[in-house]
Amino acid sequence: MQKKIYQFFLLTITSCFIVSCNTSEKPASIHSIYKTSSDSIQTAVYDTSAISEGPEKVAILYGRELFMNTHKLIGPKGTVLQQTGNEVDCRNCHINGGTKPFGMPLFTSVARYPQYRARESNILTIQDRVNNCIERPLLGKAIPFNSKEMNAFAMYLKWLWDCNKNAMKIEGDIPNRIPWMNRRADWQKGKADYAQLCARCHGIDGQGVKAPGGYGYTYPPVWGEHAYSIGSSMHRVGKLAAFIRNNMPNDMDITKIHVTEEQAYDIAAYLNNEQVNPRPDFHEDDILYPNHADKSVDYPIGPYADTFSQDQHKYGPFKPIDDYWKARRKK
Ligand code: HEC
Ligand code: HEC
Missing domain, CATH: 1.10.760.10 (Cytochrome c-like domain)
Structure with a gap:
């Protein structure tokens, strides 16, 4: 049976x-x-x-x-x-x-x-x-x-x-999240996990692999001058962690877990640490989010309307920030 x-x-x-x-x-x-x-x-x-x-x-x-x-x-x-x-x-x-x-x-x-x-x-x-x-x-x-x-x-x-539009239930639609991790994401742990789980396709230098013929990518770059920029949605550790956890490595057997939630957060922190892994920056964030209180919990660029540090907004732990704003919005 x-x-x-x-x-x-x-x-x-x-x-x-x-x-x-x-x-x-x-x-x-x-x-x-x-x-x-x-x-x-x-x-x-x-x-x-x-x-x-x-x-x-x-x-x-x-x-x-x-x-x-x-x-x-x-x-x-x-x-x-x-x-x-x-x-x-x-x-x-x-x-x-x-x-x-x-x-x-x-x-x-x-x-x-x-x-x-x-x-x-x-x-x-x-x-x-x-x-x-x-x-x-x-x-x-x-x-x-x-x-x-x-x-x-x-x-x-x-x-x-x-x-x-007539579906009873739509699973896996955006925005999709994984639960907040209860500690700060550790980019150094992420670096080791990246080398083990990701580098075989995206390269140890994060530059991806060009398509045969040299135009376009077989494996896209995940940092560097050709990757998504600072301030884009993928540059948020929480959002990127969910993407990694649910989709990478892309040749995986979908019935097994290949990247745990914790590993996904740590790797996301490593990819999005622009000090070690630089990426394009358009210096436009002073004009974005005119109302600072509207920023997502994991939006990595200040100023913020709360007293949590820039580091915590970037790497977490995110739950205390999320709880703080939920409680304020309830009032
Ligand atoms: C590097 C990754 C990346 C690439 C490449 C990318 N997007 Fe996106 N896109 C995102 C992220 C992240 C979001 C926000 C998703 C969320 O809110 O959960 C998004 C959101 C969107 C949305 C809004 C979805 C919604 O329901 O609110 C549209 C439409 C969209 N993208 C279209 C495009 C188109 C068209 C292209 C190509 C020209 C493109 N994207 C390329 C990362 C990407
Ligand atoms: C087997 C090869 C392979 C492995 C291993 C792999 N990826 Fe990918 N990755 C891809 C491919 C291919 C795409 C593009 C997907 C598509 O176009 O369908 C992609 C897309 C991505 C993207 C979004 C594209 C962009 O422009 O930023 C990110 C981020 C990413 N991978 C991160 C990772 C991380 C982190 C790991 C390790 C946990 C990983 N990948 C492991 C093949 C791989």
Whole structure:
């Protein structure tokens, strides 16, 4: 009996669910099947072939292509626009074009914008948010709202939402977090763990591995002048730790834990220690977060509206800061 259950479990976690999303069809409720236990995560394959032919499909497919092959199309030597500053692709962080649960998916993004964003102290549209990622992790220039490319990004994101809007439950959507660790993240421990768990792909120098031909990456850089910048969302230790814990190493057997939560925090602290691992800095944070009280608990750049130190905001322990703000907001 036990063996049967085990076999069933294996079958469930190794099979691949094809999700056909058609904007004119009623999409299936899919996400309740994603996560079969806390450490086995299902990956859905979004089947764009099911979308009805027409200009809408052309835009959705182009949008997906922009996510998957950003550097080729709009990178520094892009064939269409030369917009991003490094050769990184959107899918390097939004895994499989934002369709992997816990892989910074973009299932519901369209539905959450326009949204007030404390960082800019303004209402941002989905197009503004796309440009945020082009400007920061991708070190580029905002693309025009009326361009074919922006339209394609938006249409693709809308399609993801159309695929998901009737789902009963969406697992592994952003923002996804792992619990706060109760100690300060230790970048020196992280350095040792990085060498053991990450360097074989991203390099001991964090520079990644270039794609054959020398343009784009097989393994993206995680620090250095071509990596995400200071002040971008990945530069927050809590956010990065969750990404690492849930997605790296990317060739891992998803049924096993390869990086514990503590290791993920320590490695995140190492990657994001810009003294040992420098990364681009646009010196723009004085204009961001005009209301300091709105900063995320793990936002690494002061000034802050509380009395916790800069070091604690960067490396933790984060829970006391989180508790402090929760208690104040309740009042
Ligand atoms: C087997 C190779 C491999 C290993 C080992 C690996 N990664 Fe990755 N990593 C990748 C690939 C490939 C991507 C891009 C994913 C994609 O495009 O689907 C990636 C993406 C990333 C990203 C986001 C991309 C970016 O531009 O910053 C970070 C951060 C990252 N990895 C950190 C780590 C850390 C930390 C470890 C160790 C715990 C690790 N990786 C281990 C292959 C690997
Ligand atoms: C180095 C990693 C990285 C890369 C590369 C990246 N992003 Fe992001 N992106 C993030 C992080 C981190 C967030 C914030 C996620 C969260 O709040 O949990 C984010 C958020 C977003 C959001 C808002 C999601 C929401 O629902 O609020 C959109 C849209 C987005 N990215 C689009 C893009 C596009 C388009 C590209 C390529 C041009 C891109 N991203 C490349 C890291 C990255």
